[in-house]
Amino acid sequence: DTAVSQTPKYLVTQMGNDKSIKCEQNLGHDTMYWYKQDSKKFLKIMFSYNNKELIINETVPNRFSPKSPDKAHLNLHINSLELGDSAVYFCASSQIGGRSYNSPLHFGNGTRLTVT
C-alpha cells in the first residue's frame, strides 16, 4: 500500500549516460514533484506537475526532463549525466488547493544516484 513509490532505489552509472527514474503515487493526488537532496543535505524543488501540466520549473539544466504520462506518474529523465548530478532524488505528491492545511507533500523513499 505504498503511497509514493520510486524506482530504482539506487542507481550507479557512468558520466555521459542517460538514465530515468520512475515515480508513481496511489494517493489520488493531482500534483507531483521532484526534489533533489545534494551532498549538503539541501532539499530543493526541481519540477512540479499538476494534472500532467508543468507548473514549477526551477533553474535546472536542460539535461533534466520530467515526463508525466498521467497524474499518477511523474518520471525524471536525465541526459549526459555529470558527476555533479550525484544526489538523492525524491518524488512527492500533494493535492493542489495545495495550500490546504490538510494537504502536505507526501514523499517517496528517494533514489540515490551515483555518477562515476
Place this chain on the structure above:
Amino acid sequence: DQQVKQNSPSLSVQEGRISILNCDYTNSMFDYFLWYKKYPAEGPTFLISISSIKDKNEDGRFTVFLNKSAKHLSLHIVPSQPGDSAVYFCAAMGGYTGGGNKLTFGTGTQLKVEL
C-alpha cells in the same frame, strides 16, 4: 540564498525530556510552515504544520510555535522517545503564485534521543 535555516545540525536529548528544534526564516512572504521527519533511507514524512495566522499548533506530543516578528519557529517534542531519533526538516511556503506547493526546506537537525 538560504531562506530557511536550521542552525543546529544535531541535538541530543534524554528520553522523557523535552526536545526543542529551532528554525529561522528570512522571507517575509512565507505564510505556512511545516516540519518533516526523516529516517535513514526513507523519504521525509509530514509531522505538523502551522499557518502564519496562528502562533501555536499542537498534535499529541508535538507542538510547533511561530514567532512571526522574529521570523522564528520551533518544534517541541514532549516527552521525547527513542523512536523520535531522526532528522527533522523545517519547511516554509508562501508568496509563490505559480501554483503547487513550493516548499523551501532547511538543512535539517539530527535528533538523537538517548535512553
